[in-house]
Amino acid sequence: MSGRGLILGIESSCDETAASVVEHGARTLSSVVASQIATHARYGGVVPELASREHLRAIVPVVRGALAQAGVTLDDLDAIAVTSGPGLAGALLVGITYAKALAFAQGIPLIAINHLEGHIHAVLLHEREAAHVEEELRFVVSQVSESRPGAPTDSTDPALALVVSGGHTHLYLCRPAHGTWTYKLVGRTVDDAAGEAYDKVAKLLGFGYPGGPWIDALAKFGNPKAVPFAFSQIKTKLHLGGKPPRTKAAKTAPIADLDPHLLFSFSGIKTAVLRYVELHGLREEAQARAARLFPNQSRHPERSAAEDLHFQATPPKSKEEALALCPQPVLDLVASFQHAVVGDLMKKTFAAAESLGASRILVTGGVAANLELRARFTAEAAHRGIRVAFPTLALSTDNAAMIAAAAWPHFQAGEFAAADLSGDPSLALGR
Numbered sequence: 001m002s003g004r005g006l007i008l009g010i011e012s013s014c015d016e017t018a019a020s021v022v023e024h025g026a027r028t029l030s031s032v033v034a035s036q037i038a039t040h041a042r043y044g045g046v047v048p049e050l051a052s053r054e055h056l057r058a059i060v061p062v063v064r065g066a067l068a069q070a071g072v073t074l075d076d077l078d079a080i081a082v083t084s085g086p087g088l089a090g091a092l093l094v095g096i097t098y099a100k101a102l103a104f105a106q107g108i109p110l111i112a113i114n115h116l117e118g119h120i121h122a123v124l125l126h127e128r129e130a131a132h133v134e135e136e137l138r139f140v141v142s143q144v145s146e147s148r149p150g151a152p153t154d155s156t157d158p159a160l161a162l163v164v165s166g167g168h169t170h171l172y173l174c175r176p177a178h179g180t181w182t183y184k185l186v187g188r189t190v191d192d193a194a195g196e197a198y199d200k201v202a203k204l205l206g207f208g209y210p211g212g213p214w215i216d217a218l219a220k221f222g223n224p225k226a227v228p229f230a231f232s233q234i235k236t237k238l239h240l241g242g243k244p245p246r247t248k249a250a251k252t253a254p255i256a257d258l259d260p261h262l263l264f265s266f267s268g269i270k271t272a273v274l275r276y277v278e279l280h281g282l283r284e285e286a287q288a289r290a291a292r293l294f295p296n297q298s299r300h301p302e303r304s305a306a307e308d309l310h311f312q313a314t315p316p317k318s319k320e321e322a323l324a325l326c327p328q329p330v331l332d333l334v335a336s337f338q339h340a341v342v343g344d345l346m347k348k349t350f351a352a353a354e355s356l357g358a359s360r361i362l363v364t365g366g367v368a369a370n371l372e373l374r375a376r377f378t379a380e381a382a383h384r385g386i387r388v389a390f391p392t393l394a395l396s397t398d399n400a401a402m403i404a405a406a407a408w409p410h411f412q413a414g415e416f417a418a419a420d421l422s423g424d425p426s427l428a429l430g431r
């Protein structure tokens with residue numbers, strides 16, 4: 001224990017094994033992410049059993065790498081933070097078990113962090129780091145300050161956070177309260193998450209996994225107005241009256257009492273894209289594109305499961321090669337899909353911020369890496385005179401710096417995990 005405010009964060013909730021050391025929740029000393037994309041890509045999605053096995057393989061080198069990159073040892077750490085949910089049960093267990101063992105051996109506290117709170121703190125961490133750099137610069141320029149700047153403090157205004165990833169499309173009202181934060185769920189998807197729609201549409205059109213970066217890269221070559229996709233008003237009664245929807249996102253929080261204007265639904269647009277592909281005879285060319293872009297990727301029927309585990313797929317082709325394989329109608333479809341999804345995310349997020357009196361918007365999660373989303377949210381925020389912030393591109397997708405940063409207020413408040421901490425795949429954030 002160094003007393004330097006050093007927290008080691010560990011994240012293993014889905015298909016990234018990550019570790020990071022963050023100082024005072026405000027300065028990233030290291031961030032190491034081992035992605036399993038290559039393992040899951042040929043299955044077109046995350047295979048839970050393979051994810052757990054890959055986490056087991058990666059966790060020790062990833063944590064060692066994060067300590068080395070930060071130039072610290074286990075003895076320097078003040079606490080260990082780990083994602084306790086939501087996520088895949090077996091994947092969560094790997095990170096939690098390892099974090100528990102390390103904390104016990106070092107005699108330092110263990111802090112359990114909700115993955116969604118982590119995503120929100122990815123933006124706050126970026127804001128704090130930017131503020132710190134600004135303060136440092138001001139100090140260097142003036143040379144008259146009596147003391148060096150300390151850790152910057154967060155704004156005390158309530159913020160509206162949109163967490164938009166492969167598993168979630170949730171809106172939270174976030175309030176700083178006595179050094180920590182409180183979260184109130186104010187909107188969410190009733191079926192698929194936006195990232196899930198990106199992944200499914202990309203797969204349908206013969207692109208790689210995860211689909212978001214492919215669609216992001218190709219959309220700028222198409223006409224976003226070519227296919228008029230529309231989002232209709234969601235009828236809550238359909239969902240409230242019957243059984244709860246069965247998606248991974250849906251399990252994490254109830255939709256009762258939420259304003260229907262702040263509910264998202266992305267399964268309809270996925271079906272609309274499918275219908276468009278069928279109607280315009282684009283299915284075969286999508287299959288041909290997939291075969292050209294990812295030769296050798298699918299599971300071979302003559303390989304045993306054991307051989308399959310060690311099979312190295314041919315490296316996938318680049319996005320430039322994908323572009324060359326896309327006729328204009330496909331590029332137009334991709335651009336129209338993205339334009340509609342980003343438009344819907346914007347409409348509901350700004351409406352929520354306005355009706356709830358939030359003075360700023362935080363957009364985070366894998367889909368927040370999307371360039372059109374960033375540009376349009378930024379322009380709309382400037383137009384409305386409201387602030388909007390994103391994480392760095394690297395911290396938009398899953399990482400452990402956000403887990404270590406989110407743990408800092410809990411560390412200061414003495415909120416530590418019990419020795420019997422276990423993972424909760426459906427863990428909800430806020431009410």
Ligand code: KG4
Nearest residue numbers: 165166167195210212216366367370397398
């Ligand atoms: O936050 P994340 O890494 O993992 C989850 O917590 O789900 O998000 C992954 C999701 C995937 O669905 C991926 O397709 C999407 O984020 N994504 C993107 C982009 N980069 C990743 N979606 C749109 N545009 C991108 N540039």
Ligand code: ZN
Nearest residue numbers: 165365397398
């Ligand atoms: Zn995530």
